[in-house]
Amino acid sequence: YxxxxxxxxxxxxxxxxxxxxxxxxxxxxxxxxxxxxxxxxxxxxxxxxxxxxxxxxxxxxxxxxxxxxxxxxxxxxxxxxxxxxxxxxxxxxxxxxxxxxxxxxxxxxxxxxxxxxxxxxxxxxxxxxxxxxxxxxxxxxxxxxxxxxxxxxxxxxxxxxxPEAVIDERIKYRRVCPECQTPRNLKLHTTKEVGYDEKKKEFYLICDNTGCPASAAGGQGAKMISKEGDESGIKxxxxxxxxxxxxxxxxxxxxxxxxxxxxxxxPVEGAEKIVDDYEITPEYSYEWDEKNKKVKVIEKPWIIKDDEGVPSYSLxxxxxxxxxxxxxxxxxxx
CATH class of the missing domain: 3.40.50.300 (P-loop containing nucleotide triphosphate hydrolases)
Known part of the structure; x- marks a missing residue:
């Protein structure tokens, strides 16, 4: 590249x-x-x-x-x-x-x-x-x-x-492995495997660091967690x-x-003249497939408003x- x-x-x-x-x-x-x-x-x-x-x-x-x-x-x-x-x-x-x-x-x-x-x-x-x-x-x-x-x-x-909107969501959705401290982001940097807590109706990331103690013995990686206060974002x-x-x-x-x-x-308007699609930060969302008991990962370009309120792509x-x-x-x- x-x-x-x-x-x-x-x-x-x-x-x-x-x-x-x-x-x-x-x-x-x-x-x-x-x-x-x-x-x-x-x-x-x-x-x-x-x-x-x-x-x-x-x-x-x-x-x-x-x-x-x-x-x-x-x-x-x-x-x-x-x-x-x-x-x-x-x-x-x-x-x-x-x-x-x-x-x-x-x-x-x-x-x-x-x-x-x-x-x-x-x-x-x-x-x-x-x-x-x-x-x-x-x-x-x-x-x-x-x-x-x-x-x-x-x-x-x-x-x-x-843009502060980028910082805010980086903080709000960041997750860390409690075993190896590997960082990820539920919305912006997903893992290979994503879990779903049916009781809480919450999706969670599963650590995919091959050096993680939780997966060292061939088992599944640890459930990644948020840090206290992250839900407040930039406040x-x-x-x-x-x-x-x-x-x-x-x-x-x-x-x-x-x-x-x-x-x-x-800015989203005119972005195609400046950057390629693969240079834009993707946003991840999730759906639970009840029938197959699997998480469906949905990817699309992440659009935020910059500090002037202009719809923009984060790079x-x-x-x-x-x-x-x-x-x-x-x-x-x-």
Whole structure:
């Protein structure tokens, strides 16, 4: 697919990455696919030369360090030498130990931790996921590459435009295997087998991960379940979504740094001129065949309303990645 649609561009990027790197900041609302697109880019272009760097994963790693006395001491020694900021080291330690998903850590601390983490790794092209997160971090991002030793590398903002209706249904219908944690979506990413609870009159997905403990012995996969609160969709993260939208608007207005804009949705009207049918996200619904005691799976193109109320198709990841590849070639002047 990618070779057919962007073969020359892919070769140019591979050649570029043999001797060069870049820093790309992923900006998009929660669940917009930042990790998906950057990891797919690496897989298609150069797995050994591109890395998805998640600030959230880094902080979760710090949580593990804090739980280990020996590693915590090493971390504190590092911060004593490298951290510069308004909060004292005891205050920083307390912020780390008492943090929650609603409170952002001080930017100066994030920068120190990022510098340490990147210093441990081989230099590669970076997709930064999770920075900037606050309005104050937008200005820091303009000089971020200097702070992490990528002074001569191109830096790019990648803005992911995703209708909130897509995020809402991704959350409401997501399911996870309780045994192996494999994620799926009842409406958008079905499994090979689907079950039906006749008492509850509910359809459910059956995990099809071959490595799942539930099916390891040749049995049926586990019944996939929803996470508590998922039925509320985007309501619990409304504040976060608004902040993400504000950040993206701020980033668009910045001068001096190139931008890539990725759009997940296209209007239904005229879509046939832009995308192929197989590039559109399918929607799955189910019917129970009482006579044969089987679930019938029905597939059709998924139509949502974008944030302006326009009926639109949501795209699968490959065509969005294709846009990323083509725009990256242009920005790097390849």
């Amino acid at each position: 990618f070779e057919a649609k962007a073969g020359p561009g892919i070769e140019k990027l591979r050649e570029y990455l043999k001797e060069n790197t870049f820093v790309a900041y992923l900006l998009g609302k929660k669940n917009s696919g930042k990790g998906t697109y950057s990891k797919m880019f690496a897989e298609v272009i150069a797995p050994n030369r591109v890395e998805h760097f998640s600030i959230g994963d880094m902080i979760r790693g710090v949580d593990e360090e804090l739980a280990d006395p020996g590693r915590k001491k090493e971390l504190m020694n590092f911060l004593e030498k490298e951290y510069r900021g308004w909060a004292s080291l005891p205050e920083i330690t307390s912020a780390l130990e008492k943090r929650n998903t609603r409170t952002l850590l001080p930017t100066e601390l994030i920068l120190a931790l990022v510098k340490r983490e990147i210093g441990r790794r081989e230099k590669k092209a970076l997709f930064i996921d999770g920075f900037p997160r606050g309005m104050d971090q937008i200005s820091y991002s303009l000089f971020f590459r200097d702070l992490i030793g990528y002074r001569e590398d191109p830096d790019i903002f990648i803005l992911i435009d995703l 619990p993260i409304r504040e976060r979504l608004d902040m993400d939208a504000e950040l993206m608007q701020k980033a668009i207005s910045l001068h001096g740094i190139p931008k890539i804009i990725l759009r997940n949705a296209v 699968l990841p490959p065509p969005v990645l294709l846009s990323l590849i083509k725009q990256m070639v242009e920005i790097l002047h390849l």
